[in-house]
Amino acid sequence: MVGPAVDRRIRLHGKPRSAFITTCHTLVYGASLDETGTGMNHGESEEWLSARPNWRRWGWYGLGVVVLASIVGSVNRGLIALIAEPMKQSMALSDSEIGLLTGLALTFVTAIATYPVGWIADRFDRRWLLAGCILIWTVATVGFGFATSFRGLFLCAMGIAAGEAVLGPVTYSMIPDLFPKERWVAANFVFVTATLLGTYLGMALGGSLFGWVAANAAVLPGFVAGLEPWRATIVLSALTGPPLAGMVFVMRLVRMTPPHAKSAQSGVAAYFRENARTTVGIFFGFGLSYAAFGAQAQWNAVILQRLFKETPAQIGQFLGVFGAAAAVAGVCLAWLAVRSLRARHGDETPMLVARLALLCALVVSLPIPFASKAWHFYAVILAKIGFTFMANSLSPTVLQLMSPSPIRGRVVALGGMVTIVAASFMPWLVGLLSDHVFTGPRGIILAMAAVAIPGLAGGLLALHWGSRTLGETIARAQAREVHP
Known part of the structure; x- marks a missing residue:
């Protein structure tokens, strides 16, 4: 545990590093750096470096490959959201079915597949696993483009989700095999930032690809000639898979996985019993x-196309660029707010800032049902992206503060699971309301508002309720750190 003597900072190579960077490390590994900022003793460092004499070249190459894999995965997911409206018209799908594809098939399956993938990653060559999963999502993406029924689309979307589930556990376990421990912070920060930006970069690239396909149907390769633009776009997006898998095999890994002691399950159960109100409130x-x-x-893309006649290319390019800018602005604003308020509010500062940001997100969401022009809706989207990322970029910090290091990884994982499960069903609920309750011309935007606004308000109430005991939970966690 880093003591007050270093003013909540760690030192890396003799230079102070802020708690924000420490958070990036603990987010991934569920453990804080030691006071030297490395977590590696001299003997461990020598052993690592002797096994990897060319780690600088191959370490950054490997990180570049997994970042590229993350971006490709984001392109696939972003494309499915962008082509949802033309796909609905082409295959006569209901909004409920679209919601099942984008929610249950893509998100919930990822949550289910993550744990088996992580188990395999600890026991077999991670390059084979990563390359194999890339090929799985490549085949599933091609299948999605040629599917002729909702069942076929759903099964292929599940395949895409299962393949992409590899990115988290494999990447986070690869980094220690690519870099010495004193470089983990930088490597993790690069990956986390690239993943954040990759979501919107993927949307921009996907929108550009759709626009190009729609405008150049006559010169498309034979295997996609004659396909509808949405089908051709999704199939062409899969062409990056085989070269990417080949790049994975070129990576040089030397596994140096240290044994981990098993923590007693009773300790985890006791923690949740003792801190039930805090954990339930914060998680939910x-x-x-x-x-x-x-x-x-x-x-968003469906509403912009259906109500405001925007094209997938326009949506992808606009949200890809300006959505990324809004997300980065939100994360930076969160860091500045925490830094400014920490002296007054201590360890509860991240929660305070997160709640204020979510309150702002709720306020800017209220005009959604009344948006009458595309720019109105775009403005709401960008404001909500900024405030939501401002809040949720702090959620790992809150989870780390409230959990002692021996069980921190499991606490963070369980909090993430609650988020994934909730995120799996809400898109489907929007579609269900659009089909059966709000059936008018503006039904889809009313259905989305009817789910998103109460959901955000409920989250705020739960955070307020859980925050009442957060200070006590943090104190217990810190006491356990000091007195293991």
Whole structure:
């Protein structure tokens, strides 16, 4: 545990590093750096470096490959949201079915597949696993483009989700095999930032690809000639898979996985019993708020096309560029707010800032049902992206503060699972309401508002309720750190 003597900072190579960077490390590994900022003793460092004499070249190459894999995965997911409206018209799908594809098939299956993939990653060559999963999502993406029924689309979407489930556990377990421990912070920060930006970069690339396909149907390769633009676009997006898998095989890994001691399950159970109010409030608060954001994000492109006659290319390019800018602005604003308020509010500062940001997100969401022009809706989207990322970028910090290091990884994982499960069903609920309750011309935007706004309000209430005991939970966690 880093003591007050270093003013909540760690030192890396003799230079101070802020708690924000420490958070990036603990987000991934569920453990804080030691006071030297490395977590590696001299003997361990020598052993690592002797096994990898060319780690600088191959480490950054490997990180570049997994970042590229993350971006490709984001392109696939972003494309499915962008082509949802033309796909609906082409295959006579209901909004409920679209919601099942973008929610249950893609998100919930990822949650289910993550644990088996992580188990395999600890026991077999991670390059084979990563390359194999890339090929799985490549085949599933091609199948999605040629599917002729909702069942076929659903099964292929599940295949895409299962393949992409590899990115989290494999990447986070690869980094220690690519870099010495004193470089983990930088490597993790690069990957986390690239993943954040990759979501919107993927949307921009996907929108550009759709626009190019629609404008150049006559010169498309034979295997996609004659396909509808949405089908051709999704199939062409899969062509990056085989070269990417080949790049994975070129990576040089030397596994140096240290044995981990088993923590008693009774310790985890005792923690949750002792801190029931805090954990339930925080888990469901952040889970509902992020799921409400996801419910809107999955339907933004459909609403913009159906109500405001925007094209997928226009939507992807605009949200790809300006959505990324809004997300980065939100994360930076969160860091500045925490840094400014920490002296007054201590360890509860991240929660305070997150709640204020979500309150702002709720306020800017209220005009959604009344948006009458595309720019009105775009403005709401960008404001909500900024405030939501401002809040949810702090959720790992809150989880780390409230959990002692021996069980931190499991606490963070369980909090993430609540978010994933909630995010899996909210897009489907929007579609269900659009089909059966709000059936008028503006039914889809009313259905989305009816899910996203109450979901965000419910998340805020849950966070407020859980925050009442957060200070006590943090104190217990810190006491356990000091007195193991």
